[in-house]
Amino acid sequence: MVDTSRHPEPATIGQLRDSGHRARSVKAEIRDNLVAALRSGRNPFPGIVGFDDTVLPDVQRALLAGHDFVLLGERGQGKTRLMRTVVGLLDEWSPVVAGCEIHDDPFEPICSRCRALVASDGDDVAIGWRHRDDRYTEKLATPDTSVGDLVGDVDPTKVAEGRTLGDPETIHYGLLPRANRGVFALNELPDLAERIQVALFNVLEERDIQVRGYAVRLPLDVLVVASANPEDYTNRGRIITPLKDRFGAEVRTHYLDDVDEEVALITQEAHLVAAVPAHVLEVIARLVMELRGSSSVDQRSGVSARFAIAAAEGTAASALRRAALTGEDDPVARIGDLADVLPSLRGKVEFEMGEEGREVEVVGHLLRLATAATFRDRVGGSDLLGFTAHFEDGSTVETGDLVPAATLLEQLGTIPGLAHVLDRVGVDEESVSPGQVAAAVEFVLEGLHLTRRLSKVEADGQTIYGS
Known part of the structure; x- marks a missing residue:
């Protein structure tokens, strides 16, 4: 005032x-x-x-x-x-x-x-x-x-x-x-x-x-x-x-053409009710850019920055919902939360006439492209044998919108090379929390799936990663 x-x-x-x-x-x-x-x-x-x-x-x-x-x-x-x-x-x-x-x-x-x-x-x-x-x-x-x-x-x-x-x-x-x-x-x-x-x-x-x-x-x-x-x-x-x-x-005027600038805009404008890690914000920024370049989207209407802001806010809200239902003290958004939120944002994007009925499929495909690009940029070239070794004997890891961070991490146990991954995704070693570790782990698992090193099955709000 x-x-x-x-x-x-x-x-x-x-x-x-x-x-x-x-x-x-x-x-x-x-x-x-x-x-x-x-x-x-x-x-x-x-x-x-x-x-x-x-x-x-x-x-x-x-x-x-x-x-x-x-x-x-x-x-x-x-x-x-x-x-x-x-x-x-x-x-x-x-x-x-x-x-x-x-x-x-x-x-x-x-x-x-x-x-x-x-x-x-x-x-x-x-x-x-x-x-x-x-x-x-x-x-x-x-x-x-x-x-x-x-x-x-x-x-x-x-x-x-x-x-x-x-x-x-x-x-x-x-x-x-x-x-x-x-x-x-x-x-x-x-x-x-x-x-x-x-x-x-x-x-x-x-x-x-x-x-x-x-x-x-x-x-x-x-x-x-x-x-x-x-x-x-x-x-x-x-x-x-x-x-x-x-x-x-x-x-x-024009849309932003730089990922870092898009992330800066989201960070500036979004009102987040829970922590959203840097790698998740980067995936959102890349997704918006994929939408703006997609032939399935009516580019005359454009894809507003409000899409990215709403996606970040919805992803944070999904993490807060999980914490409220499971008793987590440290709600941190994960890549799976973003996938759950996107169907509710379809109204912010105008698709070409031939894509009627395929909107969720189109956005899901572009989300996978954005996630894979972020995975390569953040974790590409890292030694991830500590992650893949867990699945060599046929073990699986179950995650989902109501799976707490502690439950996700218990399934994997000690992971060699985790500290390096946390550093690559921007987690501060001095303030690391179970929620941030779980977000990084889920991101790596999804990246391994997208690069065809892990399988994934989705059903009833659950995601199971395996060899």
Whole structure:
């Protein structure tokens, strides 16, 4: 929570003037703060992963140029998250005329009420302070959004009070005027009806608004940022050409193409209720990349980062469920938990028409590819004879979503070379626990199966590995 009591001291326009405050437009304010951040080496877009060399330079150029811009990309590429970080480039506090609906600059008011107030009271006009978090306005564009929602409309209550229709005070301001001297973000812009998109022309070009033909000019000071999915996917609408032309820049976003970056994003965004080992997160990251490259998946819709985040959260929840039912004190997710969770995530992926009824099979196949790749990367070349020797006499190992870590480890006994495997999968030797050891062991058993060194039978929630 922001402590709104810790704002600067000036309480009137006169005191603000005496303090040496210098008025700047929103875009100049963002430009100055972005330049300062770049010069100091501070990250101006915290929490944005994998865009450092691609998307962010384009966004920085757009902001430095003072351009409104559109972020164009498939779902789950972080467009909304990126838009929300822009507000961090505003000054922490901004002075406004106290009581103004559109947050007028005390030195340059634009609404009739504030102009009259300054004309009559001058430097004695009271000011307030607005935190930068309150200067961000976000609207999800929907087909039923009206011009009144965005720009404004006549307020019948004010008319009923006796004011004439020609009085500017009868206007009820929409979201855009109320975002004056801030950032206005419009999500899913193509979903906005074309006739409503026309209402944005004046805002983006002339920087003013018109309400029902009123002779009202409000030169708004606002940065407009929008997001959109590619038109060839949504088919629900489009950004009309004249509106496209009024945006200063179109920035293309993309999915991450590096496993480590995908893991970093999952780690940052997922709320995990149990421990999920690094090798399991890596399998999830590789699975998402396999889905994004699969011919069985509709690539026009993309595979959102939310799939990976939900998979990690579901896998952790599976481990917590096992602990609750079996009495484990140390819930740690295993590779089998991920396999159990994936069927519930089918709704996050759109498959090609010919794959109807095969969704679980497709995802399962890609999971095996991701697991095998992670196994080769993490454990490839290691001496695993200590594991395979256990099965030489026909012994088996049973695991499953309700098999506790202790039960799994008891079946194997002492395993030569286990310490090396734990190191390769990223388990800290000083904080190792039975749950982490069991997760590593199950991962190795599954890897040995996928490389055709162990057999596997699955039935009734149980998995049996054998020679």
